[in-house]
Each structure stands twice: as structure tokens, then as C-alpha cells.
Amino acid sequence: MLRSSLTSAAAMSRNLVLTGTFIHTPSKTKLEVLTNTAVFVENGVxxxxxxxxxxxxxxxxxIASPEGSFFFPGFIDTHIHASxxxxxxxxxxxxxxDWLKKYTFPLERSLADPVKARQVYSRVLQRTLANGTTTASYFATIDVDTTNLLADLALETGQRAFIGRNCMDQESPADYVDPTPEASVERTQRVVEHCRKIDPEGKLIxxxxxxxxxxxxxxxxxRGLGDLxxxxxxxxxxxxxxxxPECEWVAQLFEGSKSYAHVYDDAKLLTPKTVLAHVVHVSDEEVKLLAERKSGVAHCPVSNNALGSGxxxxxxxxxxxxxxGLGTDVSGGYSCSVLENVRQATLVSSLVALQDGSKGEEEKLTFIEALWLATRGGAEVMGLEDKVGGFEVGKEFxxxxxxxxxxxxxxxxxAVDxxxxxxxxxxxxxxVYRGDERNTLKVWVAGREVYSK
Amino acid sequence: MLRSSLTSAAAMSRNLVLTGTFIHTPSKTKLEVLTNTAVFVENGVxxxxxxxxxxxxxxxxxIASPEGSFFFPGFIDTHIHASxxxxxxxxxxxxxxDWLKKYTFPLERSLADPVKARQVYSRVLQRTLANGTTTASYFATIDVDTTNLLADLALETGQRAFIGRNCMDQESPADYVDPTPEASVERTQRVVEHCRKIDPEGKLIxxxxxxxxxxxxxxxxxRGLGDLxxxxxxxxxxxxxxxxPECEWVAQLFEGSKSYAHVYDDAKLLTPKTVLAHVVHVSDEEVKLLAERKSGVAHCPVSNNALGSGxxxxxxxxxxxxxxGLGTDVSGGYSCSVLENVRQATLVSSLVALQDGSKGEEEKLTFIEALWLATRGGAEVMGLEDKVGGFEVGKEFxxxxxxxxxxxxxxxxxAVDxxxxxxxxxxxxxxVYRGDERNTLKVWVAGREVYSK
Incomplete structure (x- = not known):
């Protein structure tokens, strides 16, 4: 299903004209339907x-959309643990x-094995592309070499990907930890260098x-990572x-900080290029700080429900x-489908509307707003709002x-009738409510076909 | 995909031996896995x-289960609006x-057209069987003839089905209402007679x-329906x-009743054969009354989330x-999959555990308990606990x-890897967490194969 990297140059330079129905969300409250339309793509744009x-x-x-089908912007998964x-x-x-200790750390540690890592990462890329995810922000493991392998595989498949090596130098298993703060920074630098080597302009990776x-x-x-x-x-x-319990733990560990959000701010880690996953239990002061710093949030409703986070x-x-934006948070989230998170984002918002102290109906997300989060919202969070998220001249396809x-x-x-x-x-x-990967027939990134059912 | 009724006698009398792995929930907390096992079925039992x-x-x-597959009891959908x-x-x-007025009543009314009703009901039966639902308790519409058609179609496909004609004689649209209380009863009697005519022993219908x-x-x-x-x-x-808002409305309409549950109890409608859908907002006294009357509840988590009911x-x-038991509550619930409701039942229980006044961890359903609800729990609610819900000698297959x-x-x-x-x-x-109808390969009711992927 996945084209080899050998064809990528040819595919990316190809000129396309796509015709049929195009649907996207120009604003949070608007679903725009362009029927009988032609979109011209040159060099991916x-x-x-x-x-x-x-x-x-x-x-x-x-390429014409068959009767009853439509083109929709690729999904942006702002938070996914590939490992x-x-x-x-x-x-x-x-x-x-508990879940981190029992299920997660042992699995992540085992992925230092490049054979296993290749199997797992290849499958994640196949699965997410098949679910219409054209951009993903990945957590890998603490291992440098297999994190770099994830970058290689993502480039090969043609997905737009952010590649992160997990940094952890305390309160971690003895056999799954960075030995020093300096090691956390130095190992991260090695991943940065690798990504810049394989995709110097950062077109995809x-x-x-x-x-x-x-x-x-x-x-x-x-602080070292903030400086870097x-x-x-x-x-x-x-x-x-x-x-x-996590919030209470942070309060104990970082007694000198004003809040959990301030722990990151104190280390220069809240910037316009920062993605914060979950953000379920935050004070008004913390929300204000995130807005001031222009940092983004990866909302992960499936994971929050599954782990009972709130x-x-x-x-x-x-x-x-x-x-x-939206994040699948695999595997706290059991699904690698952004569409499933669109659906559950609306459901969770209905429950928020019932909570004491909420603003009632104002808390509800329509499915249109949730689709906006999955595309343009995610693009803003990843700093890609000029490049992707909708159908406009100048954006990549x-x-x-x-x-x-x-x-x-x-x-x-x-499943849709x-x-x-x-x-x-x-x-x-x-x-939105009944669909799944069966409904995603083809996927393109920067004009290159990267998946076909 | 659905066998015609002509083969049903032959299929039901056929003797089967099924071999491989059998998984079921003998109790609420136990998942029993029987590997390398043979189950003999004669005349459906x-x-x-x-x-x-x-x-x-x-x-x-x-019939042998292929490597990696397993037999599981059919699901019981205790609440679904076929129409x-x-x-x-x-x-x-x-x-x-709002949803009833805007979306539901107009659609239900339109199903008095037998052509449309046949199209819709046939599809519902196909879909629910494909999702592993072997027993369903259906709400149809107020129309007698097409409700009887649903009974005919269910018998033909071989699903175990409870067939209900919707009774409504007030606070309804002028063109979708029973004209009198007597009409509600008399029309119901006509459906009762039809079901007893086509399946005199009530084996399936x-x-x-x-x-x-x-x-x-x-x-x-x-009261008339309670008497009947x-x-x-x-x-x-x-x-x-x-x-x-519904609870407040009932309190206004039935000022003489002690509670919403008592409205039904006052009419002799709370019996051991009663299924009550949703039951989200009830007092301890009402819960006690349901337990005393041995009435059952159809828990519909997908619908409750979708409509923001709580x-x-x-x-x-x-x-x-x-x-x-569990109910899909199509189309308040957007999915006709009981498995989706198993999944969301666990998620919702995690949120209940976070609510003020809850018993915390005690409120959580494991996926095993939720599977129990989908099979044995549903069987109890429908009064079928001696017939279906698990793999034991004497039960129907x-x-x-x-x-x-x-x-x-x-x-x-x-979607499962x-x-x-x-x-x-x-x-x-x-x-449970990633599966869907693609994973249901074959379905049997009383030993008859009623679906094959």
C-alpha cells in the first residue's frame, strides 16, 4: 500500500487536477461544501x-472523486506515542x-531492538495513514537510534511527522532512564541532527x-531542553x-513553581511552538499563561476517557x-483514528456542559468545530497553519x-449507510459518527499519494 | 448474506460440533477461556x-475456529429503535x-410506507446480525402493519427479536399519535396476535x-397497557x-405520582419482564423500587453521551x-454495535468514578463486566437467562x-492488530477496544447460521 521512497521525487513534482466535491472547515463554525470543483496542484501546492x-x-x-465521495483535508494528530x-x-x-509502570515502560524499553521497532513503527505509519492522518507529532522512546529509524520510516512513507525522543532522567525505571540531565539534552541533539540530515528543509520531517x-x-x-x-x-x-494524582505529584516535586504550567514556563518550555497534551486539570491562571505564551493544546478525549483522567x-x-488540536494519544487512547477523537470530542463536550460551574450549552462542540480542531486547529498547534488544514491556493495538498x-x-x-x-x-x-478507516479511500501528503485502500 | 427462511428448518435441526477456543463470562468478574474444546449442538441446543x-x-x-479466532456468545441489544x-x-x-421533534418523529411517521419500512428494517437486521447481535428488543413505530412486517423480517433472518409497537396518545405530533388510549391498547393487541401467529411458541419472535x-x-x-x-x-x-428536562416534564404531567418510576408502577408496568431504557437520573427510592419489582435496565452509554443525557x-x-443489560438505542445512539457500547460503558464508568458522591473505584466497570452485561446481563433483562448468554449444556447456541x-x-x-x-x-x-463488525466472521442463533462475512 505504501509507495517506496524511490518514487517520491517523481510523485511530488507531478501536476494534479482533482475534481468533484471538496469539504473543509474555513472557520470553526462553517462547513464549506464545494461541489463540481477542480483543484489544481503543482509541486505539492x-x-x-x-x-x-x-x-x-x-x-x-x-483524479475525480467517485459519486458520493468527497475530498477532505488530512487529519493532524498532535499527540501520539508511536512506541x-x-x-x-x-x-x-x-x-x-499505574499504567505507565505496568504496560508502557516495559514496551517502550523493548523497542531499543531495531527489528521490533521497525515492525511497530511501520505498522503505526500504515495505520495512521490509512486513517487519514497526514501529519503526526510522535513520541518515540528514549533510544536514539530507533527514534531516528522512526524518522527514516516516516520520510519513506511520506507522512508529515514531528519526531520526538522521550527525555526522562528521574522517577523512572532503573533500566529505562537517561543517566543525567546532560544526557537528555545530548541525546535529543542527536535526533535533531538526524532529522535535519535526512530532510534538511524540514519539508516533511x-x-x-x-x-x-x-x-x-x-x-x-x-532547563537544558528549554535552552536547546x-x-x-x-x-x-x-x-x-x-x-x-499526577498534578499532586508535580506539586510535591516542584515546590518552588507556582503551578504545573509554571514548571515548564520556568524552563522556557512554553513557547508558540509548544504542544501540551491533555490539559484536563488547570487553573484559570494556567490557562491565561498558555494563552500568553501562545502554546497549543493536544486534546485527547479517547485517552482521557479510557484512563479515567477526566x-x-x-x-x-x-x-x-x-x-x-486533537491527539489520539495512542496507547492511553486505544484508537489511532483522529476521526474517533473528533466523535468523542463532541461527546465529552456534552458531558462538560452538564458539570457544575460550566457554561452549559456554550461548552458543547459541534461536529463541525471538532472537524476544525482535527484539521486547522491541529495545524495551528503544530505551527503549520500556512501550509495545511484546508483547501486554499498556496496550501500544500x-x-x-x-x-x-x-x-x-x-x-x-x-459502517456508514x-x-x-x-x-x-x-x-x-x-x-463523523459512524465512519472509520474503511471510508478513507486514498490519502495524499503534499500532493503525493501515500495511501490507497 | 442472510439465509432465506426456506432453509431454516433444515439448519435448525442440523447437528453441529464446533471446535476451538470458546470465551465467555460465567460470572460478572470472570472471563473463562476454553481452548481446544468441542461444543456439540443438537436442534439448536x-x-x-x-x-x-x-x-x-x-x-x-x-465447524472449527481458525487459528487466533474464538467463539463468543451472541450479543443482546436490550434497546434499539429499528425505525x-x-x-x-x-x-x-x-x-x-428537541431531537425527537426535529429528527425522529418525521422519520418514524414515514415508515408507515411498507416499501421504505422493508428497506430500513432489512438493513437494521443485516447490520445488527453482522455486529454479532443475536437478540434485539425493538421499538418500531406506531404503525401496526409495518411493525408486523418487522416481526416477519426478523423471523426470516433468524434473529431472536422482541417486537414493540410504539404507544403514544398525547404530547405527540398531530399526524403521529394514537387517537385514544383504547387505540393504543387495541393496536398493541394486533401486534401481539401477529407475533403469536408467526411464531406460536415464541422461539425467536x-x-x-x-x-x-x-x-x-x-x-x-x-394503565390499559399494564392490564394487557x-x-x-x-x-x-x-x-x-x-x-x-424530561424528568421535570414528567413531574408536571403526573403530579399525583411519587416519582417517575412510580408513574409506571402505578400502571402495573414495573414487572420482572420490564425493560427500562437509560435510567440516568433516579433517586435511591426509585432504584429500590426497580429492584423490588425485579425490572431490568437497558444501559445505553453511546446514546447518553451523544445526546448529552448524562x-x-x-x-x-x-x-x-x-x-x-446494554442497549444501542439507535439512533439516539449513533452505533448499532453492542461492542461499541461495551467499550463506552467502561469509559463512562470511569467518568462516574470521578463524580462527587460516587464510590470512586467501585463505580468502574472492567471490560469483562461490560462483556457480561452485553451477554448474560442482557439475557437476565430479557428473561432469557436460561436460554442464552453463555456456553453451557442446555443453553441454545x-x-x-x-x-x-x-x-x-x-x-x-x-482495526485490531x-x-x-x-x-x-x-x-x-x-x-473490545479496537474491534468492529469486521471481526465478526459468522453468527448463529439457536444453532442456525444467520450471518457469514
Missing amino acids: ITSIMPATSSLPSTHHH QYPNSGIFGTSTLL RPIVTPRFAPTCSAKSL AEKEDLHIQTHLSENK CCGVKRLMRAGVKV DAQLVGLGTVEGKVKDS VFGWEDWEEKTAKW | ITSIMPATSSLPSTHHH QYPNSGIFGTSTLL RPIVTPRFAPTCSAKSL AEKEDLHIQTHLSENK CCGVKRLMRAGVKV DAQLVGLGTVEGKVKDS VFGWEDWEEKTAKW
Whole structure:
């Protein structure tokens, strides 16, 4: 299913014209449906959008959406642990801290084996592409060589990827820990260098500084990583306030900091290029700090539900001006589908609306807003808002072709049944609530076809 | 995919021996895995369970589970609106009462057209069987003839089904209402008679008295339906305390009743054969009443999340001795998969555990308990606990063959990836959290094969 890297140059330079129905979210509240439209792509970039006519230039390879299908922007997964994928669906009734010790650390450690790492990372790339994820921000493991292997494999498959080596130099298993704060920084530098070597312009692959989370990072390592990110102008990702025992633990470990968010701020780790996963239990003061620093949040509703972490009130974050995208958080999240997180983001928001102290209906995300989070919201969080997230001239063509099932079709081919009377908005809703990877027929990144069902 | 009714007698009388791995939940907390086992089925009933040997009797048709697959009891959907299926996934940000008016009543009314009804009901039966549902308790519409058509179609496909005509004689649209309380009763009688005509012993098809919910039923119609159920020893299904505005509405409409649950009790509608859907917002006194009456609850977590109804604390109900099963509640629930409800039942229970006044960890459902609810719990709720829900001699063979994907397989064929190191409990967990209808390979009801992928 995945093209080899040998064809990538040819595929990327190819001129395309795609015709049919295009659906995207120009703003948080608007689902725009462009029917009978032609999108021209040259060198991976959209050069023109116009009504489709019968005469198309022979210089462009023509791809038409079949009847009932539509093009949609590729999904952006702002938080996924590639190394944890084999544990997807296994967590019992654990909460975060038990789960890390029992299931997660042993698996991550085992991926220092390059054979196992190749098997797991290849599968994650296949799976996420098949689910329409065109950009992913990955946590790998503490191991440098296999983290670099993840970067190589991502480049080969053509996914847009941020590659992070997990930094952890305290409160970790004796056999799965960086020996010193300096080692955390130096090993991260080696991953940065590798990513820059294989993709010098960062067209697809970019390194991302990845302190695992405050409890497993000494203040010295956090500061070292903050300095590195500043010096090299790097993206940063970590976790913030996922569950309550974790927050209490951080308060004990970092008594000198004003709050959990301030632990990172004190280390210069809150920047416009920072992605903070979860952010479930935060004070108004912390929310204000994130907005001031222009840092982004990876909202991970499936994971938060699965680990019983709590319900993140994303509308509260958005009202305060904080950037928000969606993250699958595999394998705290059991699904590598961003679409599943779109769906559950709406469900969780309904529960937030019932909570004491909430603003009721104002807390609810429509499926349109959730699709916005999965595309443009994620693009903002990853600093890619000028490049991807929607269909506009000048943006790169990162997209998926979505086909829906019909009431006459085989049940095994699609969970969505279209009866024929639905309008495009209703069809899109059916895709959001019933769709899965079976409905993603093809996927492109920067104009290159990277998956075909 | 569905066998015609012509073969049903032959298929039901056939003797089977099934060999391989059998997994079920003998108790709420136990997942039993029987490997290398042979189950003998004669006339639809399990006659013997023993270690599989190489010599199998030639009198029995032999079905072996392929490597890595297993037999699991069929699912029991204790609450599903067959007529609402075409709207699955469409509800916007509505809550219950708006949603009924805007989406549900118009669709239900349109199904008085037998052509449309046949299309919709056939698809629902295909879909639910493909998802491993061997027993379903259906709400149809207020129309007698097409409700009877649903019974005919269910019998033909071989699903075990309870068939309910919706009773509503007040607070309903002018063109979708029973004209009098007497009409509600008389029309219900006609469905009862039809079901008894086509399946005199109620082997597969049984009628179920179905007052929609208290607001749309006059006290007189409720009482008439209670009398009918008592006289004819019938099952009963309705809704109870799904969301807060509904509860307030009932309190206004039925000022003379002590509580919402008492509205039904006052009409003799709380019996050991009663299924109450949702039961999200109930007092301790109401819970005690349900336990005393031995009435059952259809827990519908997907629907409750989708419509923002709230989180039902099922462990609280179970601690009080109330029978509980799972319901998809299509199309308040967007999915017709009981497995999706198993998954979300565990997620919702984690959120219940975080609520003020909860018993914390005690509120959490493990995936094993949730599978128990989907099989034996549902059987208890439907009064079928002696017939179905697990693998024991004397029970009918209602089962599904579950196959999981592997890390080497095509991503589109299964969302589950087995890496090879997982034990059976972990494989079952992966099925629960990542599986879907693609993993249900075959389905049997009373020993008859009713679906094959």
C-alpha cells in the first residue's frame, strides 16, 4: 500500500487536477461544501481552485472523486506515542501512573531492538495513514537510534511527522532512564541532527524536543531542553495536567513553581511552538499563561476517557484564546483514528456542559468545530497553519478521499449507510459518527499519494 | 448474506460440533477461556462440552475456529429503535426532546410506507446480525402493519427479536399519535396476535408492550397497557429518566405520582419482564423500587453521551440488585454495535468514578463486566437467562465467531492488530477496544447460521 521512497521525487513534482466535491472547515463554525470543483496542484501546492469544466489540461494527472465521495483535508494528530501502539486496547482499569509502570515502560524499553521497532513503527505509519492522518507529532522512546529509524520510516512513507525522543532522567525505571540531565539534552541533539540530515528543509520531517512530563524530568534537564529549543528554534511537546494524582505529584516535586504550567514556563518550555497534551486539570491562571505564551493544546478525549483522567473543557481553553488540536494519544487512547477523537470530542463536550460551574450549552462542540480542531486547529498547534488544514491556493495538498457506504452495499465494506436523502452536511455527520478507516479511500501528503485502500 | 427462511428448518435441526477456543463470562468478574474444546449442538441446543479430540462423530457438521479466532456468545441489544436507523449519526447538538421533534418523529411517521419500512428494517437486521447481535428488543413505530412486517423480517433472518409497537396518545405530533388510549391498547393487541401467529411458541419472535415513555402516554393508556401485559403475560419496554428536562416534564404531567418510576408502577408496568431504557437520573427510592419489582435496565452509554443525557452509574444499580443489560438505542445512539457500547460503558464508568458522591473505584466497570452485561446481563433483562448468554449444556447456541487481525495483515480488514505475544484476555481486550463488525466472521442463533462475512 505504501509507495517506496524511490518514487517520491517523481510523485511530488507531478501536476494534479482533482475534481468533484471538496469539504473543509474555513472557520470553526462553517462547513464549506464545494461541489463540481477542480483543484489544481503543482509541486505539492494548490495553485488554483475553480468550477470544474469538461476540458481539463492534459499536463495534469486527473483524479475525480467517485459519486458520493468527497475530498477532505488530512487529519493532524498532535499527540501520539508511536512506541506504545502494540498495547492499544490494553489498560484494564488502570489510571495514568499505574499504567505507565505496568504496560508502557516495559514496551517502550523493548523497542531499543531495531527489528521490533521497525515492525511497530511501520505498522503505526500504515495505520495512521490509512486513517487519514497526514501529519503526526510522535513520541518515540528514549533510544536514539530507533527514534531516528522512526524518522527514516516516516520520510519513506511520506507522512508529515514531528519526531520526538522521550527525555526522562528521574522517577523512572532503573533500566529505562537517561543517566543525567546532560544526557537528555545530548541525546535529543542527536535526533535533531538526524532529522535535519535526512530532510534538511524540514519539508516533511521535523525534530521536536520531548521532555516526557515534569515528574520524570529534573529541573536541570527541563532547563537544558528549554535552552536547546530556544537556541535551535525547535518545536516542543510534553504532557500537562492529565490526571489529579499526577498534578499532586508535580506539586510535591516542584515546590518552588507556582503551578504545573509554571514548571515548564520556568524552563522556557512554553513557547508558540509548544504542544501540551491533555490539559484536563488547570487553573484559570494556567490557562491565561498558555494563552500568553501562545502554546497549543493536544486534546485527547479517547485517552482521557479510557484512563479515567477526566473531561477536558476545550471550549474554555478556546474562549481564553489557547490554540487547540486533537491527539489520539495512542496507547492511553486505544484508537489511532483522529476521526474517533473528533466523535468523542463532541461527546465529552456534552458531558462538560452538564458539570457544575460550566457554561452549559456554550461548552458543547459541534461536529463541525471538532472537524476544525482535527484539521486547522491541529495545524495551528503544530505551527503549520500556512501550509495545511484546508483547501486554499498556496496550501500544500494534504488530503483524504472519503467514500461512504450505501444502504444497498455490503455491511462489511462500510459502517456508514447513506439512504439517498441526506444533504452533504448530514453525510459528513454520518461519516463523523459512524465512519472509520474503511471510508478513507486514498490519502495524499503534499500532493503525493501515500495511501490507497 | 442472510439465509432465506426456506432453509431454516433444515439448519435448525442440523447437528453441529464446533471446535476451538470458546470465551465467555460465567460470572460478572470472570472471563473463562476454553481452548481446544468441542461444543456439540443438537436442534439448536448445546448438548455437550468436552475437550476436543481428533475423532469427531460424522453425524455432526464440523465447524472449527481458525487459528487466533474464538467463539463468543451472541450479543443482546436490550434497546434499539429499528425505525430510527437511517438517522444514525445525525443529531447535531440536540438534546432528547428537541431531537425527537426535529429528527425522529418525521422519520418514524414515514415508515408507515411498507416499501421504505422493508428497506430500513432489512438493513437494521443485516447490520445488527453482522455486529454479532443475536437478540434485539425493538421499538418500531406506531404503525401496526409495518411493525408486523418487522416481526416477519426478523423471523426470516433468524434473529431472536422482541417486537414493540410504539404507544403514544398525547404530547405527540398531530399526524403521529394514537387517537385514544383504547387505540393504543387495541393496536398493541394486533401486534401481539401477529407475533403469536408467526411464531406460536415464541422461539425467536415475541411481542413486547411498548409505551414510548410517560410524557407521550396518558395515565389511562399506561394503565390499559399494564392490564394487557398482566393478562397476556407479556414483556414490557419503555424509557425512564433519560435526561433532566424530561424528568421535570414528567413531574408536571403526573403530579399525583411519587416519582417517575412510580408513574409506571402505578400502571402495573414495573414487572420482572420490564425493560427500562437509560435510567440516568433516579433517586435511591426509585432504584429500590426497580429492584423490588425485579425490572431490568437497558444501559445505553453511546446514546447518553451523544445526546448529552448524562452518565448512568450502572454499578450503583447493580449494587442495589437491579438487573442491567446494554442497549444501542439507535439512533439516539449513533452505533448499532453492542461492542461499541461495551467499550463506552467502561469509559463512562470511569467518568462516574470521578463524580462527587460516587464510590470512586467501585463505580468502574472492567471490560469483562461490560462483556457480561452485553451477554448474560442482557439475557437476565430479557428473561432469557436460561436460554442464552453463555456456553453451557442446555443453553441454545447463540454465538459469534470472532477473528482478530495481525500486524502483518491488511489494515482495511481489521482495526485490531495482534502482535503475537498477547494472552487470550489481552486479545479479548483488544477486540473490545479496537474491534468492529469486521471481526465478526459468522453468527448463529439457536444453532442456525444467520450471518457469514
